Amino acid sequence: MKNKKKIIIILLIIMVFLGACIFGYYWHQNKYYIKTDDSRIAAATIIVSPQITGKITSWTAQEGSIVKAGQTLGRQDTNSVASSSAISVKTLPQTGSMSISKAEIVAPVTGQIIKTAVQEGEIVNPNQTLAIIANTNDIYISANIEENKISRIRIGQPVDITIDSVPGQTFQGKVSEIGQATASTFSIISAQNSSGTFTKVTQLIPIKIRFPIHPDLQLLPGISAEIRIHLAE
CATH class of the missing domain: 2.40.50.100 (RNA polymerase II/Efflux pump adaptor protein, barrel-sandwich hybrid domain)
Structure with a gap:
C-alpha cells in the first residue's frame, strides 16, 4: 500500500514537473518571440506592356x-x-x-x-x-501579424526564417517594413458588413522581412515560409 502511494506521489510530481516545463516553454516563446506560418516569398513585380x-x-x-x-x-x-x-x-x-x-x-x-x-x-x-517580371534583386518575406501582437514588432528586429522549398536550413533576416493598414483594407471585396450583424475577426498587419539570399537558391514568389521574430533584442 505504501509503495502504491509512493508511486502515485512520484507520478504526480513528474506530471507537475512536466506541466511546469511545458508552461515555461510556451511562456518563454510567447514573451520573447512571435511566430507565424502566414508568410511567403515575395518580390517586386514589374508589368511589361x-x-x-x-x-x-x-x-x-x-x-x-x-x-x-x-x-x-x-x-x-x-x-x-x-x-x-x-x-x-x-x-x-x-x-x-x-x-x-x-x-x-x-x-x-x-x-x-x-x-x-x-x-x-x-x-x-x-x-x-504582356508579361510580369519578378525583380530577383528584391526578394523578401511577406508575413501577416495579428493586430494584437503588432505593437511588439519593431523595424530591425532579427528574424529566423525557414522556407518550405529549402528544408533543413534556417535563414537570418530582419524586419524591414511594418504595414500602416490591415491586409483587408486593400482587399477587392469590402470587409464592411451592411447586413446588421457583425462578427469580430482578428485583423492582420503585413510586414516585410529582408534577408541575404544565396545566388544558387531559386526562391519563387509565393513559396511558403515560417518566421520567428526575436522580441528581446
Whole structure:
C-alpha cells in the first residue's frame, strides 16, 4: 500500500514537473518571440506592356526564364501602326523611326519572368499586360501579424526564417517594413458588413522581412515560409 502511494506521489510530481516545463516553454516563446506560418516569398513585380498598338510578330519570353534589363522580349509589326486610330497615315512618315523603336518590347528590369500573357500573332494595345517580371534583386518575406501582437514588432528586429522549398536550413533576416493598414483594407471585396450583424475577426498587419539570399537558391514568389521574430533584442 505504501509503495502504491509512493508511486502515485512520484507520478504526480513528474506530471507537475512536466506541466511546469511545458508552461515555461510556451511562456518563454510567447514573451520573447512571435511566430507565424502566414508568410511567403515575395518580390517586386514589374508589368511589361507595349508602347504602341500592333501585332506581335515575335515573342521569345518564356515563363521561368531570367532576363536582363533592356533585353528584347518581342517585336511588333510596325506596318500595323498605320491602321491604328491613334496615328494617321499623314503623320506616319514623321513617326516612322519612333514607331520602329517603340515596336521593340524590352525587359524594364533584370529578373525572372513569372507570367506571360501574349502569343505571336496577337494584336496588343498600350498598357496591356504582356508579361510580369519578378525583380530577383528584391526578394523578401511577406508575413501577416495579428493586430494584437503588432505593437511588439519593431523595424530591425532579427528574424529566423525557414522556407518550405529549402528544408533543413534556417535563414537570418530582419524586419524591414511594418504595414500602416490591415491586409483587408486593400482587399477587392469590402470587409464592411451592411447586413446588421457583425462578427469580430482578428485583423492582420503585413510586414516585410529582408534577408541575404544565396545566388544558387531559386526562391519563387509565393513559396511558403515560417518566421520567428526575436522580441528581446
